[in-house]
Amino acid sequence: MKSRFLSLDILRGITLAAMILVNTSGNGTYTYGPLQHADWHGFTPTDLVFPTFLFMVGVAMRFSFKAFNYTLTPAVRTKILKRTVLLFIINYIIFYFPFLDFTWENLRFLNVLPRIALSYCAISFITLSVPARWLTTINISFLLAYWAIMALLGDTGVAYELGSNAVLKLDLFLFGPTHLYDGNGIPFDPEGFLSTLPALSTCLFGYQVSLYLEKQRDAQKPALTGLLVYGIGLIVLALIWDKSFPINKKLWTSSFVLMCAGIDFVLIGLLNWWIEVKERNFANTFFLVFGTNSILAYAISEVLTIQMSHVQIQEGSGTTSLNDWLYWHIFEPVFGKFNGSLAYAICFVLVCWSLCYVCYKRKWFLKV
Known part of the structure; x- marks a missing residue:
């Protein structure tokens, strides 16, 4: 009997392709709305990408700990902590390589990989220490506790706004403004410590979800109906909760968690049915x-993007980055502004895929 579901690797691959696509638009000004994050409250398909990747980290845990019989031994504890630290280190290498202009004062402590590292670490210890029957209670507690903290510690009446929320307040207290992401008009980190x-x-x-899939497989029952029901139920709850705790990716609100989880339940259900049950293999x-x-794949995409932005090309009386030069001189003239931006992103995905394909064929996998 298979111990792993092919559909889960496929969904992670789809998520990575989408992540690279939305992160490398040819020109942010001329990017189609669905390929951009919501400005603040609200939801777009792009907002789903990172949560789905983090969701898949949780799915993969079930399989990675099978060899240890799901027991928190000293060896497993070391493995968890080692992986957590390595993800932090890889993050800093990606974003600050080759460290020529690196300064401690401007180091952004938290980011995508640190959020994954902290989540992986905490959920690993929880799932290996607590009986499975308590996991739903723990999950609900996370969401309700975050709602209470945000409501109580944010400014009265504007607790969920950009400059007055508890996530920002805690990050400013812990790290200071120079260690936060500054792409929102003010120092504010969408991967803040509290929103972890x-x-x-x-x-x-x-x-x-991985527990549910295993249970259904062992009982030789289909998983699609249950996942669809759970998924739709979570989406409905998210829309109801949105009225009092708005769906917001940058704050990672509890309603946002339910919305993304609901959609992911549906996606996994459909992919599991298509690949495991119907045994289809299109684009696998x-x-x-x-x-x-x-x-x-993530590291390649980020390193390429960052290093290309550092390459300056003479343009009139000044210079422009390689990214902008490619967009304005190749993609925009051929495809137009919006389609050119999309074509640039698609080509970038294919470049990253080609590099990863070489590793795939040679069986070179980056295991952390």
Whole structure:
């Protein structure tokens, strides 16, 4: 009997491809709305990408700990802590390589990989220490606790706004403004320390899905109907909760967690039915290239993007980055502004895929 579901690797590959696509638009000004994050409250398909990746981290835990019989031994504890530290280190290497202009004063402590690291660490210890029957209670507690903290510690009447929320206040207290992301007009980190709490819920939902899939497979029952019911139910709850705790990716609100988890339940249900039950294999290899080497794919995409932005090309009386030069001189003239931006992103995905494909064929996988 298979111990792993191919559909889960496929979904992780789809997520990685989508992550690279939305992160490398040719020109942010001319990017289609669905390929951009919501400005603040609200939801777009792009907002789903990172939560789905974190959701899949939770799914993968179930399989990675099988060899240890799901027991928190000293060896497992060391493995968890080692992986957590390595993800932090890889993050800093990606974003500050080759460290020529690196300064401690401007180091951004938290980011995508640190959020994954902290979530992985916490949920690993929880799932290996607590009986599975308590996981739903723990998950609910994360979401309700975060709602209470945000409501009580944010400014009265504007507790969920950009400059007055508890996430920002805690990050400013812990790290100071120079260590936060500054792309929102003010120093504010969408991967803030406090908002890691509901991110734990996202990761835990993934682990619970893997438990459900295993249970249904062992009982030789289909998983699609149950996942669709659970998924739609979570989406409805998210829309109801949105009235009092708005769906917001940058705050990673509890309603946002439910919305993303609900959609992911539906996606996993459909992919599991299509690939495991119907045994369809359309484009499987393409997505497996990303899905089986996800950290490498993410690292390649970020390093390429950052280093290309550092390459300056003479343009009139000044210079422009290689990214902008390619967009304005190749993609925009051929495809137009919006389609050119999309074509640039698609080509960038294919470049990253080609590099990962070489590793896939040679069986080179970055395991952390």
